[in-house]
Amino acid sequence: MQCQTFTLRLDNAQDLERLNSFLAQVMPIQVSSSLVSGNKPFWSVLVFYEGTAPQPKQAEAVHTPSDPRFEALRTWRSRKAKEEGVPPYVVATNAELKAILEEQPKTLEELAQVKGFSKAKAAKYGRELLSLLK
Incomplete structure (x- = not known):
């Protein structure tokens, strides 16, 4: 079992796209999140998954046209x-x-x-x- 942490800034949609791309390529076991308050609140997301983390080239492949x-x-x-x-x-x-x-x-x-x-x-x-x- 592997673990990966993501920070989702409320004003940055690319953070969510990166998380979704990652989740689409692994076998998630558990995903938990917590809102971190402060001057610039953000979500901290912890993903437990099976297998190895995808390489950056694989993450880009998610956006290619599919059949x-x-x-x-x-x-x-x-x-x-x-x-x-x-x-x-x-x-x-x-x-x-x-x-x-x-x-x-x-x-x-x-x-x-x-x-x-x-x-x-x-x-x-x-x-x-x-x-x-x-």
Whole structure:
């Protein structure tokens, strides 16, 4: 397990973009945040994750155009996250979505075997994901 700290300044949207880019490339285990008050308040975010930290070139790759199937999965993920009131990476990370596209699971059991996608996520989202993949 690895840990990474981020500082999100309230007047700097690039800080949030950097955090979201990082979260899209790793398998987050836990994300916690705390508002640090003062003259210039900011959010301190601590991310515990599996694997190794992405290299800067990988972070830039997140912004490259994707194939329509990946964009369809991202749209589905955004809708689910909004319905559940959670960040999109809680529903599925970009790495999980890419792994789903690579594996092309046909059953809930196969979906549960995709790297980073648990049996609980497969049970919760599996039917919708499998219908999207068809």
